[in-house]
Amino acid sequence: MIHAIQEINQHSPRLLPNLTIGYDIYDTCDDVSLAIRAALQLLRNQSDPQRCLIPTSIDSSLPEPQTKVVIGERCLEVSIAIATIFALPSVTQISYGSTSELLSIKEKFPTFLRTVSSDKFQTKAIYELVMYFLWQSVAIVGSSDEYGKYGTDSLLTALH
Known part of the structure; x- marks a missing residue:
């Protein structure tokens, strides 16, 4: 994923004009309490967007970025916890493995999407x-x- 982001940013004038994609990586180990702690830390870091989204190796003069999407979780229990937290500030969660139909209920999980x-x-x-x-x-x-x-x-x- 890091490689893909770096490639997009390197070619961003052509792919995403006036936009730099940043990232921050949190390993939740498929554990609900660790995932909640990471989600809250991510939201807390919004007050310092350079620390949260733009790696120091990327020089960007763009306005302060805000997290728009989180990739993960795989496990249903963790996905539900994180989707509930991220629905409040309207941060999209894209899961690569959570397949439960429960997460398709947009009234409960309006910002949850999946790739499977x-x-x-x-x-x-x-x-x-x-x-x-x-x-x-x-x-x-x-x-x-x-x-x-x-x-x-x-x-x-x-x-x-």
Whole structure:
């Protein structure tokens, strides 16, 4: 991600005129309390935008930046906690792995987006594959966490 940001900034006159993208990295270790602490620290750092968004290696004369998007989380429990916090200042959260349909409720999580399909669409796609190929026997393997149980239960319901 850092490489992509640096490439965009290097070619920004052509790609993003008058805009420099910055970043700050927080490792939440898929832990809710660490994620909340990191989210609050990020919001606290908004009072010092040079520290928060523009790395010292990038010289920028642009106006004070504000965080507009946060990439992550993967885990549902952490995504919900962070999406709740970031909805207040309207900071967008883009998750690369949280697939729960719960996060699709825009009234609760107005600034949450994902790069993967929700569980609802994944289940529908698997169901359609099974029906298309007329498979008579299908084994479902899932993890024992909330994500795995929901996916397994959804697929069993769809197939019956």
